[in-house]
Amino acid sequence: MNKKVVGIYSLIHFIVDLSCAILVTNLVTQKMGQNANLFIAILIYNFFAFAMQFPIGIIADKVNKNSIYSAIGCILVAIAFGFSNYGIISCTIAGIGNAMFHIGGGIDVLNISNKKATSSGIFVSTGAMGIFLGSKSATIGFNKFYIVIFILLFSAILLFRLYNMIKDKIKNEKMIAPKLNANAKVSIICLILTVCIRSYVGLILAFEWKGNFILALLSILAVVFGKMLGGIIGDKIGFNKISIVSLAVSSICFIFSFNNPVLGILAMLFFNMTMPITLTALSNILDNNKGMAFGLLTLALFIGSIPKFFGVGITTICTPIGLCFITIVSLIALVIGIKKYNIFMEKRIWLQVC
Numbered sequence: 001m002n003k004k005v006v007g008i009y010s011l012i013h014f015i016v017d018l019s020c021a022i023l024v025t026n027l028v029t030q031k032m033g034q035n036a037n038l039f040i041a042i043l044i045y046n047f048f049a050f051a052m053q054f055p056i057g058i059i060a061d062k063v064n065k066n067s068i069y070s071a072i073g074c075i076l077v078a079i080a081f082g083f084s085n086y087g088i089i090s091c092t093i094a095g096i097g098n099a100m101f102h103i104g105g106g107i108d109v110l111n112i113s114n115k116k117a118t119s120s121g122i123f124v125s126t127g128a129m130g131i132f133l134g135s136k137s138a139t140i141g142f143n144k145f146y147i148v149i150f151i152l153l154f155s156a157i158l159l160f161r162l163y164n165m166i167k168d169k170i171k172n173e174k175m176i177a178p179k180l181n182a183n184a185k186v187s188i189i190c191l192i193l194t195v196c197i198r199s200y201v202g203l204i205l206a207f208e209w210k211g212n213f214i215l216a217l218l219s220i221l222a223v224v225f226g227k228m229l230g231g232i233i234g235d236k237i238g239f240n241k242i243s244i245v246s247l248a249v250s251s252i253c254f255i256f257s258f259n260n261p262v263l264g265i266l267a268m269l270f271f272n273m274t275m276p277i278t279l280t281a282l283s284n285i286l287d288n289n290k291g292m293a294f295g296l297l298t299l300a301l302f303i304g305s306i307p308k309f310f311g312v313g314i315t316t317i318c319t320p321i322g323l324c325f326i327t328i329v330s331l332i333a334l335v336i337g338i339k340k341y342n343i344f345m346e347k348r349i350w351l352q353v354c
Contacts, residue, residue, distance in 0.1 A: 002112045006119045008162055009105040012074065012155045014126040016101045019077050019148050020049070020094050021134025023084065027145060030138065032087045041087040043309060048095025050302035056096075057103045057295030061288070066104040066111075067163035071156040073101030078152040081145055099298075104159075106294035108166070110283045117239070120283075121231020121276030125224045132220040183344040184285050190337025191278045192300045197330040198274065199304025204318045205268070209261040218261075222269035230273030231280070239277050240338045246273035247331035254323035271327065274334060281341045 024045055032038040060069050076097025083090040105123060113119040180188075202223075210216045226246075234242040250270035257264035283293040307313055316322050 002119070005112055005162070005166060006109055006122055008158065009070070009109055010123050010126045012070070012101070012159065013105060013123060014130040015151055015155055016074060016077060016098060017127040017130030018134040019130075019152055020045075020098050021131045022137045022142070022145070022148055023077070023080055023094050024091060025135045026138040026142065027081065027084045028087045028090055031084060037087065039309075041091045044088055045091035045095045046302060046305060046309075048092055049098040050298045050305070052096065053099045053103055053298040054292070054295035056099050057107075057291030057293070058289075060100075060103045060107060060291035065163065065167075066108045067159045067166065068104070070101045070104030070108075071159035071163070073097040073099070073104065074152045074156040074159065076100065078149045078156075081149050084145075102298065103291050103294055106279075107290045110280075110290040110294070113280065113283075115280070115284050117231035117234045117276040117280040119231070120279050121228050121234075124275055124279065125227035128220055128223040128227075132217070180285070181344065181347075183340040183347075187285060187337045187340035187344060188282060188296075190333045190340070191282050192296065194274065194330050194334045194337065195278055195297050195300035196304035197326055197333070198271070199301040200307055201271065201317070201323065201326060201330075203305055203308040204314045205323075206318055207258060207261070207264050209264065212261075215261050215265070219265050219268050222265045223272045226269040226272030227275045229269075231276035233273070234277050234280075239281060240335065240342070243274055243277055243334045243338055244331065246270040247327055247334065251324045251327035251331065254327060255320045257323070258320060267323075274330075277338070278334070281338060284345060285341060 024042060028041060029038060032041060060066065063069065074097065077094050078097075080090045080094035080097060083093060106120075109119050109123045207219075210219060230242060230246065247270070250267050253263045253267035253270065257267045279294065279297055282297060283290050286293040286296075317326055
C-alpha cells in the first residue's frame with residue numbers, strides 16, 4: 001500500500017508540475033508577450049505555488065483530507081487553462097492548485113514515511129522533470145492543451161479514489177502545537193536557511209553547456225536522482241553523514257563545473273541530495289504538523305528565489321568560487337541544523353520512553 005501511495009503521488013507530481021510549466025512558460029507567455037505584466041504574472045504564480053503552501057498547509061493539517069486536497073489542486077490547475085487570456089488570474093489559480101496538490105500529497109507521503117526520508121525523496125524528485133519538459137513545450141510547438149486538462153482531471157479522479165482507499169489505513173495524527181526547545185528552534189532556522197540557499201543556487205545556475213539539450217536533460221536527471229538517492233542513502237548512513245558528504249563533494253565539483261559538464265552534472269546531483277533530508281527533519285520536529293512543515297520549506301524556496309527575480313548577486317555567486325563558497329555555507333548551516341535536530345529527537349524519544 002505504501003509503495004502504491006508514493007508511486008501515485010510521485011506520478012501526479014510530475015503531471016501537475018508539467019502542466020503548470022506548460023501553462024506559464026508556453027500558453028500564458030505566448031499570450032502576454034515579454035513585458036512587465038508577464039514578470040508580475042510569473043512572480044504571482046511562484047508566490048501562490050510556493051509561499052502560500054505555508055498557510056494552506058496549516059489549514060490542511062486541520063482538515064485532514066489530504067488526497068481530496070490534492071485532487072482539488074489538480075482541478076484548479078485544469079481550470080487555470082481556461083483563463084489563459086487573463087495571465088495574472090490564470091497564474092493565481094494555477095499557483096493555488098499547485099500548492100494544494102503538493103501539500104496534500106506531501107502530508108500523506110510523510111505520514112507513511114515512518115520518519116524516514118526515502119518516500120519523501122521519491123515524491124519531491126519527479127517535479128523537476130515535469131518543470132523541465134513543460135518549459136520546453138513551446139519550443140516544439142505543443143498546443144494540445146486539452147490533453148493536459150484531460151490528464152489533470154483524470155488525476156483528480158484517481159486521487160478521489162485514493163482517498164477512499166487509504167482514509168482508514170494511513171494514520172493522520174491529530175494536529176497539536178509542537179513543543180519546541182532551543183535545539184529545535186536553531187535546527188529549524190538552519191534547515192530553512194539551507195533550503196533558501198538551495199533555491200537560489202538552483203535558479204541562478206547558467207552553465208553554457210546546458211544549451212545542449214542532452215546535457216540539459218542529464219542535469220535535470222541529476223536533480224531528480226539526487227533527491228531520490230539523498231533520501232535512500234540518508235536513511236542508511238544517517239542524515240549528518242549524507243549532508244556532509246553530498247555538500248562537500250558538490251562544493252568541489254562546482255569549482256570545475258563551468259568548463260566540465262560531467263563535474264557540473266555531478267555537482268547538481270550531490271547538491272540536491274539534501275532536499276529530502278531537510279524536509280524529513282523539519283517534519284519530524286513539527287511532528288503532527290506535516291502540512292506546516294512542508295509549507296514552511298516551500299516558503300523558504302520562494303524566499304530563496306526572490307534575489308534571482310531581481311538579479312541580486314548573480315554575477316558574484318554564479319562563478320566557480322562563488323558556488324563553492326555558498327555551498328560550504330549551506331553545508332555549515334545544515335550540519336548545525338542536523339546536529340541540533342538529533343539532540344532534540346533523542347530527548348523527545350527519551351521523554352516518551354520515560
